Amino acid sequence: MNLLYGEDKFFIGAVKFFDLIKDFGFIASNNCNMPTAQYNQDFYVNSASFVEEEAKEDGRIVVFQVEKQKSGRTRAVNVRRITKSEDDINLALSYYGEHEYIAYKEGIKTNLFNRLPISRNRVVEKVKSLIVEDEERSPENTARHFTFFVEHFKQDIHSQDRYIFDRDFYREEKNLWMSLFAIFTYDEKWEILETYPTAIKYVNDERILLKWLDTVSLDNKSLPQLQYIYNVIKLLPTQYQGNVKESFEKIVDSEIKRELKELSERSNVGEADLDRALRCYLRLTSKNYDDEKKLCLAEIKNNRFKQELNKFSNRPLESYVLSSFTCFLDRLSVEDKNMHKRELEDVIKPILESCLSDKLYSKAIELICSFPFLSDICSTYSKRLLPLIITYLKGEAQSVLNSAGNIEDLLSDYDGLTRIYKDSEKTTIRQTLVRILLNSNSIFALSKISSYPYEWADMDLALEKVEKIVSVWDYNIVKDFLEIEPNLFDDDIRFVDMIINRAIQLVGNIALTNFFDGTPVDSESKGLYSRNPERENCDFLRKLKALIPNGKENARWNSYIQTRSNEDLLILFDNGVIMSLPGRVIEEIINSVTLDSVMSRSERWYYRPSLSNQIYVKALKTTTVDLFPIIANRLENLDLSFDNIPLAVLLAELMVYNKPDPYDTSTSYYWERSFKANLAKLKRTSNNQRLAVILWAVHFRSSASMAALADVFGYLPPYVQIRSVKKLFQLMSQGKITHTADSLYQFISQGEKPICFPLEIAFAYLRRREKDPNSILDNNVMLKLLNGREDHAEWIGIRQLMTECNGRWKVEELPDDYTNKKRYKYYNGLINKTEERGIRVFVPFKMIDGFGELKEYNNKYYNDVGELIKLTYADSDYKMINETQGVSYYFDDSHETDLFALARSFNMKFNGLNNFLGFIVNEADDDVFCESRLANDVDNWFGVAFYWCGNKPCFRPPVRYMLDREWEEYTLLDFMRILKIPTAYVNRNGRKTMFGHYIILSSYLKSFIKFYEHLKCRECGKLMKPQGITNFTTKAINEFSCTNEDCVGKGRIVYLNHCFNKQKCNATIDSRDSMQCPNGQYICPECGACCSTENFRLRISHLQMTGGTISKWLIDFVRNNRGHWEKQEFFCYKCGKLMTNENGKYVCKDCGTEYNHK
Secondary structure, eight states: OOOOTTTTEEEEEEEEEEEEETTTTEEEEEESSOOOOOOOEEEEEEEBBBBBBGGGGGTOOEEEEEOOTTSSSSSEEEEEEOOOSSHHHHHHHHSTTOOEEEEEETEEEEEEEGSSOOHHHHHHHHHHHHTTTTTOOHHHHHHHHHHHTTTTSSTTTTEEEESSSHTTTTTHHHHHHHHHHHHOOOOHHHHHHHHHHGGGOOOOHHHHHHHHHHHHHHSOOOHHHHHHHHHHHHHSSSHHHHHHHHHHHHHHHHHHHHHHHHHTEEESOHHHHHHHHHHHHHTTTTTHHHHHHHHHHHHHHHHHHHHHHHHHSSSSOOHHHHHHHHHHHHHHHHOOOOOHHHHHHHHHHHHHHHHHTTTTTTHHHHHHHTTTTTHHHHHHHHHHHHHHHHHHHHHHHHHHHHHSSOHHHHHHHHHHEEEEEEEEHHHHHHHHHHHHHHTTHHHHHHHHHSSSTTOOOOHHHHHHOOOOOHHTTOHHHHHHHHHHOOGGGOOOOOHHHHHHHHHHHHHSSSSSOOOTTTTOGGGGGSSSOOOOOHHHHHHHHHHTTTTTTOOOOOHHHHHHHHHHHHHHHHHHHTTTSSSSSSSHHHHHOOOOOOGGSSSOOOGOSOOOOOOOOOEEEEEEHHHSOOHHHHHHHHTSSOOOOOGGGHHHHHHHTTTTTTOOOOTHHHHHHHHHHHHHHHHHHHHHOOOOOHHHHHHHHHHHHSOOOOOHHHHHGGOHHHHHHHHHHHHHHHHHHHTTTTOOOHHHHHEEEETSOOOOOOHHHHHHHHHHHHOOOOOOOOOOHHHHHHOOOTTGGGGGGGGGSSOOOOOEEEEOOSSSSTTTTTTTTBSSEEEEOOOTEEEEEHHHHHHHHEEEEEEEETTHHHHEEEEEEEESGGGGEEEEETTTTTTEEEEEGGTTTTTHHHHHHHHHHEBSSSEEEEEEGGGOOOOOOOOOOEEESSSTTTTOOEEEETEEEOOOOOOOOOOOGGGGGGOOOHHHHHHHHOOOEEEETTEEEEHHHHHHHHEEEEEHHHHHTTTOOTTTTBOOOOOOSSSSSSSOOOOOOOOOOTTTTBTEEEEEEEEEEETTTOOEEEEETOOOOOTSSSSOOTOOOOOHHHHHHHHHHHHHHHHHOOOHHHHHHHHOOOOOHHHHHHBBTOOOOOOEEEEEEETTTOOOEEEEEE
């Protein structure tokens, strides 16, 4: 090994980097101990350079030697980590000074010396040797050596111990600095103190200490500087502190006297402020300055009084100035006030004189009240003011009498102007004023002087006067009075009686349809924003009624209400003047109800009918009158012909209009018991089978003959038919009656009138599925059902038998604070995974908290959960185990998603389904039919089950079987279950989808909405009829025409079909909208599909199977592969032209039509 600088030469550096894969790196160093002028030195290294693996780490401080290689290049060798050995320490000390820095990385310099393991005492010894051996030693050079050493350490600029030697003074390292200062000469010490005054603590020379004290305090006598000097003096050796401290206190004393002089010239300094200003100075001296502080405070107080008095005398009539001055005086002692009494009197006398001459009596009173300690002035001017005030108040009272003044102003002035006088003087003034005010025609003035808190006049005298005033009021005066809503005469009922009596005298004989003020009624201008007699009159009466105190009665008002006509009573009720109507009005309402009382025809009642007259609805819902006997009487006297069946249903619905709130359990219980008894009595006394059926079908609280039900079924409104069928299915589920889909259909459709169209569709589907479980509902079936039905538009009513879409549901994370109403809710069960890859459904007898602890509340869903499990799953799907606290059901983990139907329906904790998870719906995304299907796995983020709809997740309430008690929510899914028609769908691959057949049905109905709209003639709006049966195409019927004799479009053929691109497109192709492609096939408006060779090949196959006719055109089409779909050729459905392919997007240049096939 050829060592460039010899075997005894070692150097220090830092590893810049070392690449283990490429086996090379560099060490950064400098030219310390090297005979070369270039300062920065970098040395190449490889694996062979290191004697320690640990030395290869980036940034590692290493010792090395330099090898000269055969190529002439240098390499660092014998590379190892630096140690604390004597050799390494001595080598490290050689880098102190000029060779401390290295160029570690590009653009980055680092202090190598600061990273070396050298103790402080070794460095101090190095510094001492540099100073002693310096051939050019001087105070300046020594100070530079000291500064260079000190700057190796961090400064704490926010502390008095800023430098390292300050901080070391309290540590063992103090001795190092003492030894360093010991070698300094007098001049060197002084030179260092010029830069580092705090180093004085290491100086033991009294000459330097006194010179230093004079120097540091000469230019800067600030408090921080003096505190610093004081602290340094405490650190000096005891033998030097005496003289230095004496000189220092002289400086401090001069500063305290200067501070006292400045403070004595101010007016806004208190004793606490003075103490605060001097506290820090007094800590630096042995004197206390108590006498000087007292003199200073006296001067300050005198300055403040002069300042405040001057401000007051400049603006004495401003309330804020006076208040500020009196607050200042209140803080003075009695002695201080007496000392300035003469000055105050000289200022206030002229001000009071000015107030009297200018009739500013209230200001004069205010001044007198503000300076009670000036007793002579207060007494003199109070006597002079009294007759002036009486004259002034009598003038104000006379103004009130003449309606020119305000009683409130008078009473306020009285309170303010008499507050300095005795009660006997005030009584005299009041009696004078009352004699004047009792002659007033203002009921407000009379009320004020006779009511609390004044009570100057006798209430009886005042009311006697008021009765005469009110007796001559006209309507407009009464109306204006009521607008004010005054609280007069301490709510004395006699005053209320006066107003009500006068008002009813004026309006009692006027019908509410005429204006109370006599304005003629213009029927043409009775609009929303024009004057309306009923609205105005009722507003008047509402305000009149409001005068009657709560809990009190007024005979005149009651008489007025009782003598109103039924028409007027309805107007009063509608406008909130009365809260309920008497029985005679309720009876008239019920007896006036006809089928015309409902906006739609009874054939379109798919929901409970509501009276179009909302006043009637409000009256019946809020009345306390027993509706049952009134309605029962009308039903018993009604001819229950088929035409009157809907009216009887409507009347039966009105029976429960005023049913009590279900949350009022006690009232609801007795009402329900009474209602059932009344139904039974009505059925018994009427002995009318049709009425019995109607009562059964509307309320389901009584019994009826099945034969009578079949007889009238078709005449019942659609919603009653649907509810009745649901009730029949409940009875079938409970085993009380037995039916197949076909037999039940035959039972309800045996009457003369057809059943409602939605039920026709439902039973057509159920009967087909009963015969062939794999059959479906399609256009062919729907078109046959539509044919000949005048109510074909009502097909959409089947939504009442399907799961409706209310919009897309999403998850909402609920906060852990008071805004979350669910935060502390308990659960009705717990579902969790077991270690055996199973799922446990635990249903306790009592509710549980989030930790599974039982609570005192009964579990209302205990039986429901068990019932739904038995309805939904086969016995082989789960195992049930009875436990002391409830029952557990064990499932395979493949049921994880479908078990959420239990969790969400019955408040059970499961996965992320807890009190901090909610569900909200975006109603803007609502649809008629829901075609969502349950996803195979739970949501990745929340861990809950969801449905897949429209290529997006939806967290809608779960689709499930309804329990027997939920029969009103039955859908076709429940009908299938009860009829034992399979609901699960199994595809070709054997994959089973729970409720799959129901999803297929819902999806079809959703697509039929669009197809149905195309069945309407665009000329007359009537439904077109099928033209004929096709030749075994996809749809049995795809040509339609209008048959309306009066329509201009009669006989015009319209082609309707679904797009054959079923997997991606559900559009309806309508020849009225679409052009034909060159092959004569209509073009889909949404995806552009028109014809397909493969599609026609399948058609030939179907024709061969069914024996249909195969045309030469069809054979030629397939043989020559003329289909545009396979060629990816698309035509514009608007103009029929070939479209341009732009990266998968087909565009028509003429029409702007686009099909996206990316």
